[in-house]
Amino acid sequence: MKFSVIFLFLLFPFVFFAQNDSIWMKNNDILVGELKSLSKSVITLKTSYSDKDFKIDFDEVSAFSTERLCTVYLTDRSRYTGKIKRNNSGMLQIVNAKKVLQEFDIKKLLSLAEINEKFWDRFTGALDLGFNMSKTNNNRQLTFAGNIKYSSDQWNTKFSYNALYSDQDNTERIERKEFSFSGQRFIKKWYLEMNLGYLSSTELGIKNRINPGLGLGKFISTTNKLYFLAGAGLNYNIEEYFDDTLNKKSTELRLLTQFEMFNYQDFRLFTNVTGYPSISEKGRFRVDYNLVLKYDLPFDFYIKADFTSNYDNQPAVEGNNFDYVFSSGIGWELK
Numbered sequence: 001m002k003f004s005v006i007f008l009f010l011l012f013p014f015v016f017f018a019q020n021d022s023i024w025m026k027n028n029d030i031l032v033g034e035l036k037s038l039s040k041s042v043i044t045l046k047t048s049y050s051d052k053d054f055k056i057d058f059d060e061v062s063a064f065s066t067e068r069l070c071t072v073y074l075t076d077r078s079r080y081t082g083k084i085k086r087n088n089s090g091m092l093q094i095v096n097a098k099k100v101l102q103e104f105d106i107k108k109l110l111s112l113a114e115i116n117e118k119f120w121d122r123f124t125g126a127l128d129l130g131f132n133m134s135k136t137n138n139n140r141q142l143t144f145a146g147n148i149k150y151s152s153d154q155w156n157t158k159f160s161y162n163a164l165y166s167d168q169d170n171t172e173r174i175e176r177k178e179f180s181f182s183g184q185r186f187i188k189k190w191y192l193e194m195n196l197g198y199l200s201s202t203e204l205g206i207k208n209r210i211n212p213g214l215g216l217g218k219f220i221s222t223t224n225k226l227y228f229l230a231g232a233g234l235n236y237n238i239e240e241y242f243d244d245t246l247n248k249k250s251t252e253l254r255l256l257t258q259f260e261m262f263n264y265q266d267f268r269l270f271t272n273v274t275g276y277p278s279i280s281e282k283g284r285f286r287v288d289y290n291l292v293l294k295y296d297l298p299f300d301f302y303i304k305a306d307f308t309s310n311y312d313n314q315p316a317v318e319g320n321n322f323d324y325v326f327s328s329g330i331g332w333e334l335k
Contacts, residue, residue: 021045023056023064024086031056035066037113041224041262058224063090063106073110075222078102078188079154084112110224113151124149128304128331139168143327145306148334157183162308164325176201176325178308189219193231204310205317208240213254226261235276241316252276252286266296287311300333 021035023045033047033054043056043064066084072094073079082096092109094101125148132141147160159181166174182195197211215233222228233254240247258272270292278284291307309324 021064021066021068024062026060026062034068035064035114037111038109038224039111039113061106063092066112068114069096070112070114072112074102074104074108075110075224076108076189079186107224110222123334124151125334126302126331127334128302128329130327130329139166141166143325143329145327145331154186155183156186157181162306162325164327172202174202176203176323189222191217191219191229191231193217193233195233199310201310201323202242203323204312204315204320205241205243205246206239207242208238210238211235215254215256217256225264226259228257228259230257232256237276237278239316243316246316248281250278250280250284252278252280252284268292268294268296270294281314284312284314286313297330301330302333303330304328 020032023031023033023035023043025031031045031047031054033045036044036046036053038044038058041058043054043058043061045054045056047054063086064084065086069081069083071079071081072084080094080096080101082094082101085093085095087093087103091103092106093103125146127146128144130143133139142165143163145160145162147158149156149158151157159179161177161179163178164174164176177200178198180195180197182193185192193215195211195213195215197209197213199206199209199211213233213235215231217229217231220228220230231254235252235254237250237252239249254274254276256272256274259270261267261269270290272290274288276286276288278286287310289307289309289311292304293306294302294304296302305326305328307324307326309322311322313321315321
């Protein structure tokens with residue numbers, strides 16, 4: 001009995017070590033720990049000898065292996081569940097129940113995450129704040145933005161909020177509030193989307209604009225540094241104006257393109273443009289545009305510049321067919 005206990009005690013460190021994941025670097029270093037995720041060209045590795053997880057640039061990795069079941073996405077948007085192994089030729093394999101599901105070059109890997117992640121670990125978010133003040137007309141402007149995302153094996157959901165408040169002497173207060181909620185269901189390179197948008201703008205004379213919609217899209221190009229997608233769908237447009245006599249409802253198409261670059265020396269670029277040609281209102285056409293430039297700082301802080309605009313060729317207030325907000329500030333990201 002004593003011998004069995006001693007044997008198990010001696011064996012335990014080796015069993016524990018065998019469960020560790022391995023990462024082979026291009027400089028021939030080997031890192032051992034628990035590979036938590038790969039997202040946007042950054043590998044997160046947890047080790048027993050560090051209080052914080054390591055963030056590793058994926059470009060510096062030549063190969064890796066995992067001992068845990070993961071959800072794996074490749075650049076062709078194919079999805080697999082299994083462990084990652086390195087074969088003798090340096091290629092990576094997705095293995096499940098000792099069966100090789102797919103063999104691929106490491107450059108074809110888009111992202112992966114442990115399949116047994118805790119619910120709260122699937123949330124990410126960001127919060128940023130900007131404030132401008134000038135002596136002229138006692139001008140004060142506050143901008144606030146934030147988002148929270150939830151990602152699972154086949155779903156992505158996102159809620160975002162953007163607001164501007166501006167006060168100056170001898171001028172009515174300017175307010176602009178915008179939020180959106182979207183849920184995407186991925187099917188290889190395609191996705192189904194449901195979305196809900198809201199806008200309130202004193203410049204456009206809009207008290208409340210609510211846009212529920214459904215759509216279908218496709219990833220045109222995806223790598224571990226960028227993606228480009230296009231989509232189409234239908235929107236139901238519910239508009240309440242500060243002038244109640246202009247209130248109306250309409251149906252419109254939703255045509256969009258979206259592009260994002262990430263992990264270029266801590267620099268990120270995101271842009272999208274969405275067009276809304278009306279079906280029920282003759283000749284009406286709206287366009288929403290967004291451009292975000294972001295630079296990551298230590299400790300999950302970042303600096304960001306954000307440009308958002310809205311165009312309507314048939315505005316409620318004559319001459320006010322275009323509204324935009326440009327903001328810059330510092331923020332913090334929840335990872």
